[in-house]
Amino acid sequence: MDINDTIVDAYVRHKVEFITTVPCKQLGGVIEKCEAHPDIYHIPSNKEDEGMGLCAGAFMGGKRSSIIMQNTAIGVTINTLVTLTQYYRMPLPMLISYRGELGEPVACQAEMAVHTKALLAQLNIPTYHFHKQADADEFDKILQYTFMCNKPVAILTDASFWGGY
Amino acid sequence: MIRSDILRELAPTIKDTLTVMNIGLPSQEMHMIDDQPSNFYMLGTMGLASSIGLGLALAQKEKVLVVDGDGSVLTNMGTLPTIANNVADNYVLLIIDNGSYGSTGDQPTYAGAKTKLEEVAKACGCENVVVAQAEETVQAVKDALAGDKMTIIVAKCESGNIKVPVITMDPVVIRHRFMETIKERNA
Numbered sequence: 001m002d003i004n005d006t007i008v009d010a011y012v013r014h015k016v017e018f019i020t021t022v023p024c025k026q027l028g029g030v031i032e033k034c035e036a037h038p039d040i041y042h043i044p045s046n047k048e049d050e051g052m053g054l055c056a057g058a059f060m061g062g063k064r065s066s067i068i069m070q071n072t073a074i075g076v077t078i079n080t081l082v083t084l085t086q087y088y089r090m091p092l093p094m095l096i097s098y099r100g101e102l103g104e105p106v107a108c109q110a111e112m113a114v115h116t117k118a119l120l121a122q123l124n125i126p127t128y129h130f131h132k133q134a135d136a137d138e139f140d141k142i143l144q145y146t147f148m149c150n151k152p153v154a155i156l157t158d159a160s161f162w163g164g165y
Numbered sequence: 166m167i168r169s170d171i172l173r174e175l176a177p178t179i180k181d182t183l184t185v186m187n188i189g190l191p192s193q194e195m196h197m198i199d200d201q202p203s204n205f206y207m208l209g210t211m212g213l214a215s216s217i218g219l220g221l222a223l224a225q226k227e228k229v230l231v232v233d234g235d236g237s238v239l240t241n242m243g244t245l246p247t248i249a250n251n252v253a254d255n256y257v258l259l260i261i262d263n264g265s266y267g268s269t270g271d272q273p274t275y276a277g278a279k280t281k282l283e284e285v286a287k288a289c290g291c292e293n294v295v296v297a298q299a300e301e302t303v304q305a306v307k308d309a310l311a312g313d314k315m316t317i318i319v320a321k322c323e324s325g326n327i328k329v330p331v332i333t334m335d336p337v338v339i340r341h342r343f344m345e346t347i348k349e350r351n352a
Contacts, residue, residue, distance in 0.1 A: 018224060041223060043251055046243025053213030054247070057185070057220025060205070060344050062351065065220070083209025084217075088340045 003162075004029035006136050007095070011066065012039050014143040016093070018058035018065040020044070020051035024097040026162045027068050034068070048073035049080040052092065059090050064147060066093045071100070071116045071156065072109075081123060085152045092152040093143055098129070103159035120154050127154040130161045166299035167325035168261050169194045172232070174303050182310060183347060185218040185231045189268030191261070193329040195232070202342040206332055212241030215258055219248055222256035227350045228310055229255055235262040235276035242285070248317070249290030257309040258317045259302070265324035283319040291317045299323070 001009075007030050011019065020043045021031045034042045041063075045051030048069045055065035073096070085092050099106075100113025120127045126149075128142055129135075139155065146153040168191065176199040185205045186192040192206040207214055215238065218231035238244065238260055248258065264277020276282050286294045293314050297305040299322035309316035332339075 018220065043223070043247065046247060047241075049210070049213065050216045050241055050243050050247065053210070053216030053241075054220035054223075056213075057217040057222070058224040059220075060217075060340065061221040061224025061347060062344075063224040080210050080213065084207075084213065087209060088336045090340070 002029075003133055003136060004033045007139060008033040008037055008040070010139045010143060012037065013140070014064065014147065016064045016066050016143065017041060018043070018055065018063040019068060020054050020065070021068040022048050022051060022070065022073065024068075024070045026097040026099075026157070026159065027095070030068060030095065047076065049077045052077055052080045052085060055092055056084055056088070056090055059092075064091070066095065068095045070097045072112045074116055074119050075112060078119070078123065081125070081152055086123075089150045090152075091146045091150045093146045094152060094154050096154055096156050098156040098158040101158040101160070103164050116156065125152050125154050127156065130155060130157045133161060135161065166322050167327075168234075168263055168267060168322060169198075169327045171261060171299055171302050171320060171322055173198055175306060178303055178307055178310075179230055183221065183227050183229045183350070185214050185221065185229065187214040187231075187233045187237050190326055190329060191232055191234060193332055194327070196332050197329050202346045205343045206334070206339050208332060208336055208339075212237050212244075215244045215248065216241065218258065219244070219251065219253060219256060221347075222253035223251060225347060225351050226255060227347065228257065229253075230257045230259060230306065230310065233258060233260050234267065235260060235264065235282055236266040236274045238282060239274055239276060239280075245286050245289035245291060248315070249286075249292070252315050254313050254315050256315045257306065259306060260317065260319045261322060262319050263322050263324040267324060267326050271324050271326065277324075283317075286317045286319070291315075293317065294319065296321070
């Protein structure tokens, strides 16, 4: 099965109906499938902290939500993750393109890549790293876990997972 | 009139309305004037009131009022195109525009100088933008809540603050009672 379908099907199975995205080449296929799926309200954000605000509102309105973004966004959203998502105890699966890993052609992306896991660890955010396509088999359980514990959870997906740039 | 005067006049009108209150003094003032379980108080994260309210409006059917400020909207300027392009007719955004960052000591904002948020909102594609003077604000909110059209109200008032206590309620309690209210209303 196409990896984008695997991910979107899991979202739908877990009733994640409100998904916000900030564009990324690697995540382009998932974003397109979210836009096309009749059970998902796809709302593009202009910045990732805005997207987390939208997700917080949708969650309080009774809809499970998720954000799809690049790892550079961890730098942008620390305050929001801490004082909104974590402080009010809200679940938020974050499907993250892990730029700056093996195969990365853009040197600057490596600069945030080296901080990504350390920042997530500092924030006590449960973090999963998809390196091979078979790793996506855990996505189901990760979603279940996120909505069980009401925490933001990071799923880092690197270039090897997506099959290169 | 300053923001707290508007909130005091507005409180009876929005008593039962799902209301997202902007961070800092607006939340503290509304909490002191008339605390309701239908109020969501932002304790952190400047700028996101309008986004939280939009997500809420899109996720359920009850009317949602966001009480925001000019400084906060400037902080999250990307919110206006998102609002314009994701029309929720149960969404009313009240921007209390006093031309200053009230909660941090009334430093001037660009909205108090050359930038007109009502023009920004229109340029972003918001179709129903209302400008109200401070004393017209309650009526403008009443009209917007009575209608079925997404509305952005920019309410002009003077800058200035009153002394208010901080909110000591636990964030999870604020969130829980708000969500219980939303569930009841949507049942």
